[in-house]
Amino acid sequence: MIITFPDGAQRTFENGSTSLDIAKQLSNSLAKKVLSAKVNGEIWDITRPITADATLQLLTWGDTDAKRTFWHSSAHLMAEALESLYPGIKFGIGPPIENGFYYDVDLGDRVLSSNDFESIEKKMKELAGKNNAYIREEISKSDAVAYFTEKGDEYKLELLEGLQDGDITFYKQGNFADLCKGPHIPDTGAIKAIKLLKVAGAYWKGDEKRKQLTRIYGITFPNQQELDDYLKLLEEAQKRDHRKLGKELGLFTFSDKVGAGLPLWLPNGTFIREKLVDFLKEEQIKRGYKPVITPHIGKKDLYITSGHYEKYGKDSFQPIRTPEEDEEYLLKPMNCPHHCEIFKAFPKSYKELPYRVAEFGTVYRFEQSGELHGLTRVRGFTQDDAHLFCTADQLKDEFKSVIELIRYVFKRLGFSEFTAQISLRDPENKEKYIGSDENWEKAERAIVEASEEMGLSTVTELGEAAFYGPKLDFMVKDAIGRSWQLGTIQVDYNLPERFQLEYIGADNEKHRPVMIHRAPFGSLERFIAILIENCAGNFPLWIAPKQVAIVPVSEKFIPYCEKVLNFLESSDIRGFIDYRNEKIGKKIRDAETSKIPLMLVIGEKEVDAETLSVRKHGSGDIGSMDFEAFKTYFDNLLNN
């Protein structure tokens, strides 16, 4: 048979050779490293015979697919260890994930905590040391059902229900057999370094109405060094956690007395926040947005009209009642209903479209208690919200303009790594969505084309659209790899309908506008959280609350420092003098730990020569320069 390699090279091998055989013939060192193989585009066990001409790519640890194979096999190894330690437990699913793997198990009445990790890891290492082979076995559905019936594992039986006879495989290693389509590494011996990371509850099939299983997360590596490096990386990431830095840098805080999920912005955090708001306000005005302001509450009726009350009313903060008339008001969970009323305040002509109203609107949502998380998931937050009312024909251009804005914002704030996701409706379930087919097609096409024309690389997800329209979301990862949605652009056919929004067209007839919700930051809280983690607290110079620390060598030089401060102020540079009676090393250390971008050390030399001795955060002494040179240096950093 002829095997074609990724570089296009072709070689003949004996029919029935496995990928491992082939690897051995190519190079012994390669054969030792290969974990799985892509045969005709499908990931296979390397011990599985290839029986016809095929394309073959040998996968080693560096390949994501090989890692997945390795971790999938590790999940089986953990399952084997668990079964041997806790006989009679039942298994859900145990897949590889981005970093490691997990297995969902039903432990019966047993409770597992991280205290048990050590004994499980020990057992896993013991089993791994046996070099047991992972053996693939095709099995009939009836035999598979019989096996798990005998074992009493209702979860596996439920999984079997969804599988076709003839399409079912088991993998066995040691004393453990699992329903699994594979592939796996050849044997457990390759798994050298093992670390269990966390336990969590996870609903069976992700359904909160069903039983909660115990999910155990772990990660494994082919050698100890890789594991150590990984753990080190996690540790480093934790230092960037916005909750930690927020405390250390005095950005924000929470108080039990005020309430969970209700952030209190401290002066430094407020400074950054206001810088961002001013920046975006200015950019929006340049792009034809009109700032508006609406109240924090609105009558219940408003949200009955918008439909939010029906969908979220029970799970929201409950209505506030007026003392006498017994009217009910809700804390606003969204700005759009108010903005719809703004649109309706005066009759609109097609000549006024697109009509763009923008508001930094604070909203309140009763998030589930287990969901609250630092600034990324809170109960009171401010959206950089705007609503664009336009005609269907204007959709695409509006989208392009918002994409441009979001990319500009991300660029200015150093978000180089983000993903853009287009969420379209599920073509199988069109009845789940509001709005006509024609409108949906128009809107979806507008999003796809706008993204293409802007050169934005996107992933498209079918069925992820909101019920009221398709959307485009921008996601950025936090310090520990969780992905958060920041910027968003959403088309809405629902609210214009519910609020009976209209404009007069060129034909002198009434028409319904389309509405776009959009927010480049998403929420200021979440955006700033991710910003903190992205820059590790070293904010871009233009938003740093304090830009320059003036550090006198002794108090004799304070008059000169004040002259320096005056100069900074007249140059629009935010400086302050460290007047404390401390040694110079201490003052520098404090400025470094509080991540002040620049320090000016002032002593006798500087006074005599009318210069400044500049020190940059993280880089140390830069050297001395005169006032004007410093200004130039600063401006360069500012515009970077």
Next chain:
RNA sequence: GCCAGUGUAGCUCAGUUGGCCAGAGCAGCUGAUUUGUAAUCAGCUGGUCGGGGGUUCGAAUCCCUCCACUGGCUCCA
């Protein structure tokens, strides 16, 4: 909301199987020191051990409950 874990001074953490008046470092305050590129020295202040209830002669430590936080699950207009 669910599962598991955690909660000691403003911050980071000690506090052995329940047993003197609950400790340290940093921060803060006072004083000395006048300093040349990441921590000067000394003294002092500061805690209803998350809240409430219980067991006990005795609880930071054991039990119950509520609250908050951490990691997941579900949710996220």
